[in-house]
Structures are given as structure tokens and as C-alpha cells.
Amino acid sequence: MTEYAVKFVNLQKVYKMGTSEVRALDGVSHQFEKGSFWAIMGPSGSGKSTMLNLLGCLDRPTGGEYYLDGKDVSKLDDDDLSDIRLKYLGFIFQSFNLIPQLTVEENIALPLYYLGWGSNERMKRAKELAELVGLGARLGHRPTELSGGQQQRVAIARALSNDPVFLLADEPTGNLDSVNSVEIIELLKNLNREGKTIIMVTHDSDIAAHATKRLVMRDGKIQKIEE
Numbered sequence: 001m002t003e004y005a006v007k008f009v010n011l012q013k014v015y016k017m018g019t020s021e022v023r024a025l026d027g028v029s030h031q032f033e034k035g036s037f038w039a040i041m042g043p044s045g046s047g048k049s050t051m052l053n054l055l056g057c058l059d060r061p062t063g064g065e066y067y068l069d070g071k072d073v074s075k076l077d078d079d080d081l082s083d084i085r086l087k088y089l090g091f092i093f094q095s096f097n098l099i100p101q102l103t104v105e106e107n108i109a110l111p112l113y114y115l116g117w118g119s120n121e122r123m124k125r126a127k128e129l130a131e132l133v134g135l136g137a138r139l140g141h142r143p144t145e146l147s148g149g150q151q152q153r154v155a156i157a158r159a160l161s162n163d164p165v166f167l168l169a170d171e172p173t174g175n176l177d178s179v180n181s182v183e184i185i186e187l188l189k190n191l192n193r194e195g196k197t198i199i200m201v202t203h204d205s206d207i208a209a210h211a212t213k214r215l216v217m218r219d220g221k222i223q224k225i226e227e
Helices: 048-055 078-088 104-114 119-132 148-160 178-193
Strands: 004-017 020-033 037-041 063-068 089-092 166-170 198-201 213-218 221-226
Touching (some): 004 048, 020 048, 020 063, 020 221, 048 198, 104 119, 104 148, 148 166, 148 178, 166 178, 178 198
Parallel strands (some): 037 213, 166 198
Antiparallel strands (some): 004 020, 004 063, 213 221
């Protein structure tokens, strides 16, 4: 079994802008070890968002290789990438992206529906994860009945439902106040201590300081790594 969750080898993403080219990622090689907690940082235009899209299999590189849990996914088509996202990745978004018509339990269980799990299995897993994030008493509530911090906890539970290779957290505290931000970061740190690999994209240096490792992007390249 490989010791890394994600590995880039000379990864490139080039955009055509008229007669010129923008090298959003310029030959990046790096690996994110299993069980690590990384923060990816960088100014606008640094390549941070491009790396996020590639990590999440939302886009394909122009060149190079991307290995996810030992599998080269860099040349897969859109349908295969969609399958990879469903089976191997967990996403946590700044805006939560919960479905307002569904309950907490139903939101958490939704990915398992698309994976073909039976109803009883889905709801059992959803209850377990709701307990894990401290929302076991809120299973029947809808997102509008929850605070921002509680909604993000639901989103984290949903992201864990398929037992992903890694959690990709995109500005997970961006819409939260300082108290809820600390609570969400502590939850992520606890998940990491339990062995979950977390890759977090953030512009907030205080939030990034909670990760055990930091990767700073500039001009499509890795500027520095802090551990």
C-alpha cells in the first residue's frame, strides 16, 4: 500500500489567452502523505485554485501525472473523474453546499445514495457521523434551523460518509465567526489525529497555522513548504 494519499509529478496546467499562455501550474511535483494535515496558501493568481481543482478531480492537467492513492487519474475522462470524486474524495466548502429541503440525516446520507447503499445502511451511517460531529440530536432538522457552525459540521459529516482517501477543505471557516471557526478547526484536527488525511485551502494564516504542514504557492510553482 502506498504511503501517500496524493502525488503530483511535473504537473502542469496551461490556459490559452488569445496568442499567449498562462501557466497556472508550472511543473509542480509534490506528495501529500497519508494521515497528514496540509494547508495550501498563496495570493490570487498563485495557482492555489488550480491546484484545488486538480486535487478535487474537477479539472484535468495539461501535462504531468496525478496519482490518487496510487492510481494515475491525470488522463481520465469526465465520467471517470466524477466516479473518482464520488468514491474517493470528501469535499468541505466555504458555503456548506447543503440541500435546504433535506434534513441533517438526509444531507449526510446523500452521497451513499449515489453509491448504491440501501436506505437502512445509509441512515445508520448518517447517524454515526452526526454523532461524531456532535449533531446526533439534530438529525431531523433542516439547514435553515442550524447555525453556520452546525451547518459546516453537517458538511464535514457528509464529506466523511464515503470514507474518502482525503478531505479537501476549501476555505472551511470562510463564512464563520471566530468562535465557530475554532470549533471547526478543532474538529478537523481531531479527524486528522484519528488518521484522516486533510488538505485545506485557505488565505487565513491563523487558520493555516493549525495544519501540521503548509505549502505556499506563487506564480504556478511551490514557493516554500513549512513543517
